[in-house]
Amino acid sequence: MSLPIGKTTTASMWNTGRMPATDGQRRPKRVALSEWVYDELLSRLFDDTLPPGTPLNIDALARDLDVSQTPIREALARLESTGLVTRAALRGYRAAPLLTGAELDDLMHARGVIEPAVARLAAPRRTDGFIAALGETVTRLAEAPKGPTFAEYHAYWEADETFHQLIAQHADNAFLHRAFESLGGQAQRFRMFGGLGVSDADHAIREHRAVLEALDSGDADAAGAAMQAHVDAVRGRAAAEA
Template structure:
């Protein structure tokens, strides 16, 4: 009986430690993606302990996960920093997404059933309703929009049958999210129709099972963030997005 209780206690402690690490990881990642921890910010453990109410061990483990995902960089003898942002970095993220997501989408179109189609329609409806409500407003809660937008893109490829493709899509999406914030603020002000038009066209192609057209449309769609941030019209986009 004593051995069983000891094993149960160990399992409980391990579960608690894992939960704390997950909390550290999710909270820091959310603050990085939302821009509350800007690129280059030094991530000192004592500051993070105060910020999140967690001890050093789960914070370090959470930071290690974020390093592996490209959100945090480790500097020898100098600790941790929020990873830098650059045109080269976004170009690489975009290239990877343009390889991974159309491949996953093609498989999903081949394999998807009625339930998959229904999930796409539901995800689009939730995103469309949210954007319509926020039309003409500045986007104060980026996380809420981000969750709905990501939910739509995940729904498109959910039937691909490859957990690794789904994991990679999620990781790359999150890495691009830091760059996407200013772009989405701009589109919210411009209006509902501009933001949702391509999403509706893409959904219609997918539901029609037109894999070639849908994959080509998705590749084009995924290039918008780079073009907005670093393309020919980037300076004008920045002026439109800046507060008055």
């Protein structure tokens, strides 16, 4: 996990008119339509083009992106699972509110319980393929852009998310994996502090490498301790930024 600095801009910056895609936002021909729509909405949520609380009208979004309603519905359902979008009966979808400081603290406490546990389980199950995949995500973390917009730090966030997901999957405990997935807070935390780039990349990359080395050793206690140290460090940095 890593923490982008700053907070999202205020809702007063929301342009209430249409948001036509620019040339740079147009769907690449080889990218699946559903993925492009998801990425476009994700970018707007992170960059505050769709601020917290914004109603997300399916028909309006479909017209804006020049697509049918089906990929919009699919994208919103996926975003709901991340916690970035909420849905209420008779009210439809909205951009989720930002986490409060107390909610962020609760989220990091939950991750501090779950993530060291999955790391301890994953370590004795290490395989060369698992370690290689984790190593590749750490390389991506180090090489990814870390600028102020979601387009610039998207690759970093994605690699960070993948690293933790791989460990949760490799623990081979369906209940813990579902608990990890249910948090959906990684994206929310990035959104809360996004806007000025990734502030703690150097620290986070070192911490990810320490977790990787502990997992590679196969030592369950070392892996759990390394992950606990990482989560605690992120929690401290988040508190300092809040």
